[in-house]
Amino acid sequence: MSEPVPLSGRRRVTPEQIVDAAAALFAREGYHAVGTRDIADELGIRGASLYHHYRSKEEILAAICRRVTAEPVEETLPLLDDAGTPGSRLAALVRAHLHHLVRRRVEFLVGLQELAALSPEHRAEVEEHRRHYQRRVRDTVAAGVRSGEFAVDDPGLAALALLDAVNGTARWLRPEGPRSPDAVADVYVRLLVDGLLGRDVPDGG
Amino acid sequence: MSEPVPLSGRRRVTPEQIVDAAAALFAREGYHAVGTRDIADELGIRGASLYHHYRSKEEILAAICRRVTAEPVEETLPLLDDAGTPGSRLAALVRAHLHHLVRRRVEFLVGLQELAALSPEHRAEVEEHRRHYQRRVRDTVAAGVRSGEFAVDDPGLAALALLDAVNGTARWLRPEGPRSPDAVADVYVRLLVDGLLGRDVPDGG
DNA sequence: GTCTATATGTCGATAGAC
DNA sequence: GTCTATCGACATATAGAC
16 A cells, blocks of 8 residues: 555565555455465465464554544544534545545555454454444434434434445445546435435525 | 354365354454364364365455445445436435445455455456446445535545445444444445535435 | 474375275 | 365575685
């Protein structure tokens, strides 16, 4: 993701390069289908050299997942505390979430699909971040219901619909593709955030 | 899924039982994390006996995927040809899709997550069905735009949002859970189908 | 910090008896 | 149609030289 991945030859690698290379492979082939030798090959080193930087293959996976659990909670979630209505704050979250998702696309795919491969400790950590994120979205929807901006019966279900749709973009949204993250965000906000609005409330849709 | 899975002792198994057992294991642990011996253990037979019914582990995976690619195309998609507006037909599709998804929940998860583990031939088959399904949904949205029922700029993107949200339910929607498939369908139709409506059109929302 | 060499285990799949 | 026995390949991880 960050630097051009080395193709061959003996090199000196950083932990970040290992995570970059492993994430791309795990996303494409699946964690268990990728061997430590595959990761090393991608970096132009021997398999044994990986163990100077990480104690196990699973630790590499955990490092990948951390990029898409800790980061969004720390960087994106604060947008829900900004000024504005619940609707405008959710719109800002969707936009930022999609930008982060595109930047960390392969890590996002790995984080969504390889939960089962994590150790119980690492899995618990990831799930805790995920639950936290989802709870904050749900609470923002609920706040909009209390203020009269939204009209929904089940804020938790609305949050699930929003997050599943947004996270689903990881499988097809690419920076070089025909749709920009902002264009996708506009449509998704209209459908999944504006769709929560009480229909009798003044609305520019 | 169908019969109570045998727990131990030597038994005689059917191909369907193998697919049921394998799907549950693949969904929980991932295809490559599950050995043929694990599947056999679950059925109370020896690993070698599986090869009387399937030529390889990958053939079992392909049989799982067939349940969630061929079946929806043949059973759910015809609802888009019924009478009614594009909106009412999409609503019927969402409802039927969610019922099928709950019935084949573990197979659905496997089909979504283990595409990369399929042989090129089997993967092409699955992707063809998937593209077909998505194209039909997109075309129905486009038909609603032409008739004036819907107001969206990018029917393909609307179809992606709808399908990603609906398919995302496979990760948390369970028959014994607090939310029924119909209850979820109602909310998702309101958000993702009614949300496509031109806001000036007479509408009971 | 990367290397060679290897320990140790498990994998998918097959052969052939019953 | 399931069994026992086993093959050859490959997995993660370690030891110790450089």
